[in-house]
Amino acid sequence: MLESKRNRGFYVRMKLFNNNTRNNKSFCYRYFKWVLWFSISFYFVSSFLITHDHKPAISFSRTTISRAKPSRALIEEQSLNNLKNPDVSGLLKVYVYNLPSKYNVDWLSNERCSSHLFASEVAIHRALMNSETTTFDPWEADFFFVPVYVSCNFSKVNGFPAIGHARSLMAAAVDHISSQLPFWNRSGGSDHVFVASHDFGSCFHTMEDAAMKDGVPQFLKNSIILQTFGVKHKHPCQEVENVVIPPYISPESVRNTMEKSPLTGHRDIFAFFRGKMEVHPKNISGRFYSKRVRTKIWRRYGNDRRFYLRRHRFTGYQSEIVRSTFCLCPLGWAPWSPRLVESVALGCVPVIIADGIRLPFSSAVPWADISLTVAENDVDHLGKILEHVAATNLTSIQRKLWDPEVRKALLFHNSMLEGDATWQILVALSGKLDRSHKKPRVFLQ
Ligand SMILES: *[C@@H]1O[C@H](CO)[C@@H](O)[C@H](O)[C@H]1NC(C)=O
Ligand SMILES: *[C@@H]1O[C@H](CO)[C@@H](O)[C@H](O)[C@H]1NC(C)=O
Ligand SMILES: *[C@@H]1O[C@H](CO)[C@@H](O)[C@H](O)[C@H]1NC(C)=O
Ligand SMILES: *[C@@H]1O[C@H](CO)[C@@H](O)[C@H](O)[C@H]1NC(C)=O
Numbered sequence: 001m002l003e004s005k006r007n008r009g010f011y012v013r014m015k016l017f018n019n020n021t022r023n024n025k026s027f028c029y030r031y032f033k034w035v036l037w038f039s040i041s042f043y044f045v046s047s048f049l050i051t052h053d054h055k056p057a058i059s060f061s062r063t064t065i066s067r068a069k070p071s072r073a074l075i076e077e078q079s080l081n082n083l084k085n086p087d088v089s090g091l092l093k094v095y096v097y098n099l100p101s102k103y104n105v106d107w108l109s110n111e112r113c114s115s116h117l118f119a120s121e122v123a124i125h126r127a128l129m130n131s132e133t134t135t136f137d138p139w140e141a142d143f144f145f146v147p148v149y150v151s152c153n154f155s156k157v158n159g160f161p162a163i164g165h166a167r168s169l170m171a172a173a174v175d176h177i178s179s180q181l182p183f184w185n186r187s188g189g190s191d192h193v194f195v196a197s198h199d200f201g202s203c204f205h206t207m208e209d210a211a212m213k214d215g216v217p218q219f220l221k222n223s224i225i226l227q228t229f230g231v232k233h234k235h236p237c238q239e240v241e242n243v244v245i246p247p248y249i250s251p252e253s254v255r256n257t258m259e260k261s262p263l264t265g266h267r268d269i270f271a272f273f274r275g276k277m278e279v280h281p282k283n284i285s286g287r288f289y290s291k292r293v294r295t296k297i298w299r300r301y302g303n304d305r306r307f308y309l310r311r312h313r314f315t316g317y318q319s320e321i322v323r324s325t326f327c328l329c330p331l332g333w334a335p336w337s338p339r340l341v342e343s344v345a346l347g348c349v350p351v352i353i354a355d356g357i358r359l360p361f362s363s364a365v366p367w368a369d370i371s372l373t374v375a376e377n378d379v380d381h382l383g384k385i386l387e388h389v390a391a392t393n394l395t396s397i398q399r400k401l402w403d404p405e406v407r408k409a410l411l412f413h414n415s416m417l418e419g420d421a422t423w424q425i426l427v428a429l430s431g432k433l434d435r436s437h438k439k440p441r442v443f444l445q
Contacts, residue, residue, distance in 0.1 A: 095137075108152070163206060170204070191435055228336050251411045253318060270390075273308075326386050331354035347398070370401040
């Protein structure tokens with residue numbers, strides 16, 4: 001569950017206290033540690049009370065902390081020198097709106113809400129709440145995160161997320177923040193960040209025709225959308241400033257799988273796919289599931305012993321990925337798939353079959369080196385293509401794939417880790433500081 005603001009303030013102060021003690025391990029300190037402890041505690045308790053008494057709850061600021069830390073300009077300078085792993089926590093400040101629970105945490109009464117493939121909307125919120133990047137003073141924020149969970153209403157009929165209410169819930173959230181605080185109106189929303197983690201992202205629809213027809217809601221067109229959907233060509237569902245993010249796979253599930261199936265290096269399955277593969281895909285207003293690609297794969301390779309294809313759900317499927325050399329990641333309704341993340345996390349070479357897909361975090365994940373891309377039209381030659389790679393550069397692909405930094409970049413953790421998916425989002429946002437009402441300072445000085 002998310003921490004309350006007050007708890008967090010306390011937590012940050014505790015951390016500062018710990019840092020001080022670590023830096024002062026002198027002989028003297030041993031004798032005076034109790035005196036020190038009392039004076040520091042007194043200082044924090046009194047500053048806590050002062051802050052609390054004289055400021056509205058919303059500007060519960062971190063000024064005491066900032067003063068004790070190296071200056072922000074210094075951090076920014078250091079970060080620029082380290083482009084591979086920029087210190088995002090020093091680079092920017094994000095304010096997370098405290099919305100009424102009907103917009104977010106109420107949905108978590110359904111346990112699936114925080115673990116299904118669209119759950120990055122929950123995971124990013126949690127990670128930001130636990131992050132040093134988050135500020136409780138909106139006046140010092142570069143970006144504003146609006147935590148609305150729209151993918152958590154599961155249909156009673158088929159168990160799939162029902163996102164019909166998503167647009168109105170988002171609209172209500174924008175009404176709420178724009179009437180309560182001045183920051184939305186100040187920038188017209190351009191420094192406000194939303195998550196749209198389902199099929200067609202900021203179009204808030206699961207079917208492409210309807211999604212394209214509706215387009216991005218007018219009230220979001222000026223903002224930044226973190227979305228799983230992304231293609232290289234023009235598409236109505238990305239006509240908004242956006243960052244492509246990976247679908248959510250729980251890091252615990254990956255860890256459990258790896259504990260149960262030690263990665264001995266031996267992978268007895270050549271090519272793996274488990275998922276929906278319609279034998280006779282239905283024509284739904286002129287569109288076929290997976291553009292019939294999965295059907296073609298099933299027909300062509302269903303009886304091929306090199307291919308391990310399964311059409312039914314199995315909760316232990318991650319243990320099959322660990323045993324596989326190549327993992328097929330064909331498009332579904334949308335081009336992206338959770339298999340991309342699971343394959344990378346579990347060391348199975350992703351075979352991406354989704355023409356024009358835009359993949360997440362290309363600055364951190366060298367997709368061209370760690371995956372194969374097969375055109376939708378070429379699936380009939382899949383066997384030959386994979387054999388060729390296995391005979392030529394497979395080892396080099398696997399070695400690059402097994403880089404811990406690459407595997408980490410696609411997973412969200414409740415407490416942000418350096419280089420993880422939330423971190424990559426912040427890196428992407430730090431490239432959009434020109435959209436912030438609070439423009440970057442150091443570069444202009
Ligand atoms: C959840 O989805 C169902 C359709 O499956 C819909 O009837 C219901 O109104 C939705 N609930 C909310 C709170 O939007
Ligand atoms: C922002 O603008 C809207 C529409 O003009 C207005 O209704 C609202 O009161 C404004 N919000 C604030 C905090 O002034
Ligand atoms: C699919 O259905 C549409 C009408 O919705 C029709 O125009 C089209 O020809 C059909 N396509 C195929 C391949 O059957
Ligand atoms: C593997 O080799 C093929 C040519 O045989 C090349 O097209 C492809 O880019 C190589 N892939 C990697 C990841 O090195």
